[in-house]
Amino acid sequence: MTKSSVKKDKPAKKSKKNIILSAKNVDVFYGSKQAINNVSFEIPENRITALIGPSGCGKSTFLRCFNRMNDSIDNCKVTGDIRFAGQDIYDPAVDVVALRARIGMVFQKANPFPKSIFDNVAYGPRIHGLASSKEHLEEIVVSSLKRAGLFDEVADRLHEGGTGLSGGQQQRLCIARAIAVDPQVILMDEPCSSLDPIATAVIEDLMESMKENYTIVIVTHSMQQAARISQRTAFFHLGDLVEFGKTRDIFTNPKQTRTQNYISGRTG
Amino acid sequence: MNTDHILRSFDKDLNKNENLILEMGGLVEQQLIQATRALKKEDAKLSKKVLPNQSRIREMEAKLNASAIQLLALRQPVAADLRNVIMSLRIAGHLERIGKYTKNMARRTHTITKAEAFTGSISTLVRMSELVQEMIKSALDAYNNLDVETAEEIRSRDEDVDHMNNTLFRELLTYMMEDPKNIAGAMHLLFIAKNIERMGDHTTEIAQEVIYMVTGEWPAEKRPKGDKTSQIIFSPQDLDNKQSSPEES
Numbered sequence: 001m002t003k004s005s006v007k008k009d010k011p012a013k014k015s016k017k018n019i020i021l022s023a024k025n026v027d028v029f030y031g032s033k034q035a036i037n038n039v040s041f042e043i044p045e046n047r048i049t050a051l052i053g054p055s056g057c058g059k060s061t062f063l064r065c066f067n068r069m070n071d072s073i074d075n076c077k078v079t080g081d082i083r084f085a086g087q088d089i090y091d092p093a094v095d096v097v098a099l100r101a102r103i104g105m106v107f108q109k110a111n112p113f114p115k116s117i118f119d120n121v122a123y124g125p126r127i128h129g130l131a132s133s134k135e136h137l138e139e140i141v142v143s144s145l146k147r148a149g150l151f152d153e154v155a156d157r158l159h160e161g162g163t164g165l166s167g168g169q170q171q172r173l174c175i176a177r178a179i180a181v182d183p184q185v186i187l188m189d190e191p192c193s194s195l196d197p198i199a200t201a202v203i204e205d206l207m208e209s210m211k212e213n214y215t216i217v218i219v220t221h222s223m224q225q226a227a228r229i230s231q232r233t234a235f236f237h238l239g240d241l242v243e244f245g246k247t248r249d250i251f252t253n254p255k256q257t258r259t260q261n262y263i264s265g266r267t268g
Numbered sequence: 269m270n271t272d273h274i275l276r277s278f279d280k281d282l283n284k285n286e287n288l289i290l291e292m293g294g295l296v297e298q299q300l301i302q303a304t305r306a307l308k309k310e311d312a313k314l315s316k317k318v319l320p321n322q323s324r325i326r327e328m329e330a331k332l333n334a335s336a337i338q339l340l341a342l343r344q345p346v347a348a349d350l351r352n353v354i355m356s357l358r359i360a361g362h363l364e365r366i367g368k369y370t371k372n373m374a375r376r377t378h379t380i381t382k383a384e385a386f387t388g389s390i391s392t393l394v395r396m397s398e399l400v401q402e403m404i405k406s407a408l409d410a411y412n413n414l415d416v417e418t419a420e421e422i423r424s425r426d427e428d429v430d431h432m433n434n435t436l437f438r439e440l441l442t443y444m445m446e447d448p449k450n451i452a453g454a455m456h457l458l459f460i461a462k463n464i465e466r467m468g469d470h471t472t473e474i475a476q477e478v479i480y481m482v483t484g485e486w487p488a489e490k491r492p493k494g495d496k497t498s499q500i501i502f503s504p505q506d507l508d509n510k511q512s513s514p515e516e517s
Contacts, residue, residue: 265278
């Protein structure tokens with residue numbers, strides 16, 4: 001017995017993941033209102049990290065710091081140190097468009113372009129000049145659709161409009177579009193909130209298989225979803241990071257009373 | 269728990285579970301008190317009264333199982349709530365076992381008193397049982413009050429039960445070696461001692477489960493194991509030379 005447990009321990013040590021995203025003393029202000037208070041934590045590579053918390057707790061705001069989506073909001077100010085693979089992403093020298101290709105995003109509401117399914121996925125590779133030929137572009141589109149688990153459903157209508165797909169398919173199309181530019185991280189902001197349980201399960205299963213190649217950070221209102229799919233969970237409340245840890249610990253034995261109250265549906 | 273759920277019917281379901289455990293525990297406690305009294309008074313009639321209780325305990329365990337499964341399916345409890353539900357299932361299992369041992373004890377009491385068999389060492393047995401009764405009461409209190417300290421204490425008290433069991437084992441062995449006529453009665457008494465010792469073990473398990481339920485961590489060190497009866501053996505020489513310790517021979 002001791003022998004096998006020793007064996008088990010070894011690969012676990014080996015697979016200790018690199019930190020791909022890190023935040024240190026991050027504050028976010030909307031005008032004079034502080035939305036995030038001094039948040040620091042590290043997101044491991046090839047894992048799914050879930051951000052949970054009640055509405056208005058700052059979890060989406062925080063997610064958007066990672067690909068500088070908050071830049072486009074006029075009175076939003078982000079301070080502190082946010083690093084992607086060791087590089088300060090708020091360094092003025094950083095090319096934001098290139099950064100967003102490395103850190104893709106999927107939104108709450110599926111937002112395919114009013115173009116064909118093919119063009120939706122080809123859009124990113126085209127503007128970033130990733131494809132060397134027409135055939136190469138096709139290859140990227142097909143493999144992205146396959147990775148997003150959508151190809152079989154749309155193989156015979158690649159040139160039909162993307163907006164004609166079902167909600168779940170549209171969301172997977174958006175995931176394919178994010179994947180097409182070969183990102184390392186995919187940020188997801190409530191990706192399943194308007195989907196039925198089956199479409200949700202398909203996306204969750206997809207995320208599970210995607211984590212081999214990507215790091216996923218997901219904001220979700222569904223604690224059960226966070227419990228089902230993530231390996232790490234961060235609980236936000238009123239702009240504070242209350243607790244961050246292994247999902248299995250957070251849901252069986254949270255250390256903070258605020259976490260305990262929130263996840264078990266208590267007033268607190 | 270210190271705060272209530274936003275969805276109040278959740279609390280109702282959890283309370284229902286907790287009340288079932290306490291009710292079950294009360295019944296088990298009562299049953300053991302009765303069985304002990306029957307043993308103390310060597311009262312066959314009284315011992316018979318214990319027997320039907322066990323089916324009620326079993327029914328309550330089934331009720332708790334159903335209610336816990338329903339709670340898991342419909343409420344999907346997490347964290348302290350989850351630990352509460354899972355531990356209630358285990359605690360109910362232990363209580364049912366304790367009830368079963370009590371029934372067994374009453375049965376054997378009935379047999380030996382009816383047959384007017386040998387009944388030595390009864391006062392030690394009664395003391396042992398009273399110790400376990402107190403442990404059960406404390407365990408139920410600890411469960412009810414989420415009291416880790418009391419639960420911790422129970423773990424050490426089980427050692428005393430084990431020591432008494434070791435003593436009884438030697439005593440009864442000696443009686444049997446002294447006169448073969450004692451064997452039938454002593455065998456039953458030995459089994460009663462074993463039953464009580466097992467009750468102590470189950471109670472200790474309950475205490476550990478209360479600790480896990482409250483803290484989310486199992487007690488760190490292994491609980492002290494005091495049952496040494498598996499290592500005791502007597503030889504005829506021991507009878508001739510009672511001063512020497514049996515373990516050294």
